[in-house]
Amino acid sequence: MPREFSSLRQLDTPVKVLFTGYLTTVAVGYLFALIQILFTHGMADGEFGLSIDDIVYSYYGNRSGTVMETQLNGSMKENAPEHDRFVIIQWVRDGADADDYVDSGAKKIIEDRCVMCHNKDSSLPDFTDIRVLQELSKQDEGATFSSLTRVSHIHLFGISFIFMFVGLIFSFAETSTVKYKSIAIGMPYVFLLVDILSWWLTKLHPMFAELVIFAGGGMAVAFAFMWSVSLLEMWAYDKVFLRPDGQPRRQLSAIVEGKFYEMGGGKLFGSLFAQVKKAACWFCQNLKQRWLPELKVQYQKWRSKDDA
Ligand code: HEC
Numbered sequence: 583m584p585r586e587f588s589s590l591r592q593l594d595t596p597v598k599v600l601f602t603g604y605l606t607t608v609a610v611g612y613l614f615a616l617i618q619i620l621f622t623h624g625m626a627d628g629e630f631g632l633s634i635d636d637i638v639y640s641y642y643g644n645r646s647g648t649v650m651e652t653q654l655n656g657s658m659k660e661n662a663p664e665h666d667r668f669v670i671i672q673w674v675r676d677g678a679d680a681d682d683y684v685d686s687g688a689k690k691i692i693e694d695r696c697v698m699c700h701n702k703d704s705s706l707p708d709f710t711d712i713r714v715l716q717e718l719s720k721q722d723e724g725a726t727f728s729s730l731t732r733v734s735h736i737h738l739f740g741i742s743f744i745f746m747f748v749g750l751i752f753s754f755a756e757t758s759t760v761k762y763k764s765i766a767i768g769m770p771y772v773f774l775l776v777d778i779l780s781w782w783l784t785k786l787h788p789m790f791a792e793l794v795i796f797a798g799g800g801m802a803v804a805f806a807f808m809w810s811v812s813l814l815e816m817w818a819y820d821k822v823f824l825r826p827d828g829q830p831r832r833q834l835s836a837i838v839e840g841k842f843y844e845m846g847g848g849k850l851f852g853s854l855f856a857q858v859k860k861a862a863c864w865f866c867q868n869l870k871q872r873w874l875p876e877l878k879v880q881y882q883k884w885r886s887k888d889d890a
Pocket of ligand 1: 653657662696698700
């Protein structure tokens with residue numbers, strides 16, 4: 583079939599340099615985003631590495647504790663030794679009273695260990711003001727409405743733009759079939775929407791935390807696929823996609839599909855389909871029996887809070 587667009591490998595070198603520059607920069611950006619996730623959300627439960635607990639603490643909150651305590655056992659753990667953290671937590675648990683602030687020893691510790699970062703001149707909560715400390719000593723309800731709204735719109739605008747260009751570049755690829763190309767280009771947008779939605783759902787109920795990881799992972803897979811295929815086609819087409827005799831290698835998807843059927847994939851396909859059907863049933867049943875009722879309860883709680 584004659585192609586009506588110039589494929590990535592046929593582009594002029596300046597355009598290849600432009601695309602490569604963009605892809606490289608975005609990949610470095612992605613890397614920093616991952617590092618940031620590891621150091622903020624990843625530390626939410628006090629242990630390095632991203633877990634379901636981290637997601638729950640970040641969005642739903644640690645409802646049996648306070649922000650102050652969660653942070654002191656989480657990402658702020660390194661900023662004070664065990665004993666000092668204990669003194670602050672004790673003061674928080676005793677109600678964060680202004681009268682006890684000095685006597686309990688909390689004031690001195692916070693001034694020595696925290697105020698260097700948490701002061702008026704920083705964008706962090708200002709710990710020279712005791713009211714700020716008291717606010718953080720109330721029940722930890724996770725991400726606030728305003729912070730979620732802010733992060734949601736920044737992510738939707740920013741990430742959709744990134745995938746606009748990554749997808750546009752990848753659309754000039756010729757080694758993927760139209761089917762897989764369309765899936766790879768569309769997937770990040772679906773996952774982006776699911777990702778943002780799952781933050782809000784997790785704010786309502788911790789059981790949605792897995793959805794956050796699932797959606798984030800899906801976005802990363804699509805990104806890695808488009809990124810590597812685009813770069814390989816631009817710079818290593820002959821080596822990667824052609825056989826030594828100059829004929830094109832079989833497409834990766836064809837190889838994978840072929841292997842799949844060779845290994846008795848037809849039957850596997852049947853049982854896979856059964857699995858998918860089972861998963862769909864599970865999802866529908868949960869939606870009907872657990873998730874929707876829970877959302878209803880949360881919504882009513884929220885409304886009655888507004889009325890009060
Ligand atoms: C080296 C600088 C630094 C020091 C020292 C520091 N913090 Fe933080 N703190 C931060 C940063 C940055 C954030 C925001 C990012 C995060 O949550 O990790 C933060 C966030 C927090 C939050 C969450 C605020 C919110 O609105 O969610 C609390 C609570 C907190 N710190 C408590 C403390 C306490 C208590 C100490 C002293 C024992 C302390 N911090 C010392 C840098 C610091």
